[in-house]
Amino acid sequence: MALPGFAQDASGKAELTPTGTLRIGLIQAPSAGLIFVGRTSDGKPYGVTADLSADLAKKVGLSFAITLFPNSGAAAAALQAETIDVSFMPVDAARKQVLDFGPGYYDLESTYLVTGASGIVDVAQVDRSDLRVVAIDGTTTIRASARTLKQTQPVAVPSVAEAIERMRTGTADAFALSRDTLQPIVAQVPGSRIVTGGFQQTQVAVVVPKGRPAALALVTAWLAEAKRSGIVRGIFDAHGFSGDAVAP
Template sequence: MSTPSSGTESLPVLQRAFAPKGKLRASINLGNPILAKQDPLSGEPVGVSVDLARALAERLSLELELLVFDAAGQSVEAVSDERADVGFFAVDPLRAEKIAFTPPYVLIEGFYLVRADSPVRSNRDVDQVHNRVTVGKGSAYDLFLTRELKAAQIVRAPTSPAVVKIFLEQGLEVAAGVKQQLEADASIATGLRLLNERFMVIRQAMGVARSRGDATASALQRFVENMKASGFVSSSLTRHGIAGASVAPVHCKNTRT
């Protein structure tokens, strides 16, 4: 069986590097439905991130344990603290201080949602002192907008799926998040509209704690590049009925595993 290595690391070495506790513990964030969600029948997490976790465990001949979280920040902390061995996150420089990211495997768009009668007509209208923008605490949007917004106030919802609920309950001016999540929430409420341009592109990647070493990070990078080049990621998105997300370009020509 092939492994996510360059041929220089043996399978036992990679197993110890990725899973020092004996099983591969993957951190799964249910706060982004493009990547993972709870199956309504089985109650189990499903999605492209779950598929990738299973594929990595299979490549490493390891048992898989899924550690499920409701918010991105919790999922990031689990990997940073080494309570989980690998995770699935949006690439962000703050997170990169403790986590070694692979190149992205999926690209997702971030959008703003407002009320139909809102004077906010475009992205440049958002960063005003009278606007309050709600985001999921610790999400890629939170990290990005915390750096980018200079005048608007950020209101943090406990999780990304709770953003529109907080936006409506507190009478806030703007909600920010995954386009598909906002569209779904807007479809069950009245008088809401998405702005017609994205404010960011989220690069979703896999990651390991930097403390696991460069060799582990490089092996994971090669695994992700192979999963993109082989069509695995594209097939997974199609199988789970995910629209609005695209497979990221292959960055490394040598994707041999």
């Protein structure tokens, strides 16, 4: 059922859903994580952000529709074009110029998955001129990787699935992504490992198109309450992330 405080916020709901339906953009990957969603055999998205989306729609008393994107850059572009109303993605300075972020729900660290043949164990060792690094196009991770690498640069690929395929086939040596998302990928790339250390720390947050202050206030209040009440903690636990902390 809708909570009165959220459901009665007429200006917030009007700004959040100009079409009358809450249009949510989520990011798809082969395995669900704290940012990415997977898909069931019948195509239904599942994962942490899918459950957060359902809770948001329930609390504000709105019907919702989910659009899946191959990467957060594509979801960010859809928010800018206002073809979706809300999403969840990592924060960085470039995105804050064009989108409005609410509170974070998870503290993210970006790092690298490397092949066994590379011999690399530490994040600093990735910065080699002969190393082929891939990262997802349009993301905070590829921007941070490009800033921190001096001897090589990441090559953009459109999706997690494409990056995994390059690692499997030996056409990439390192894959830049969030640590939590890389963990289930290790088993999909025989001999691979996640390096120690990281090159980016940021938050994954709820985000709306720029220039919708009432909508931003509404999603900010919703997520703050979902964290305070333990809903976010319960969603993490339900998806196997009991060892990961909810952002304060």
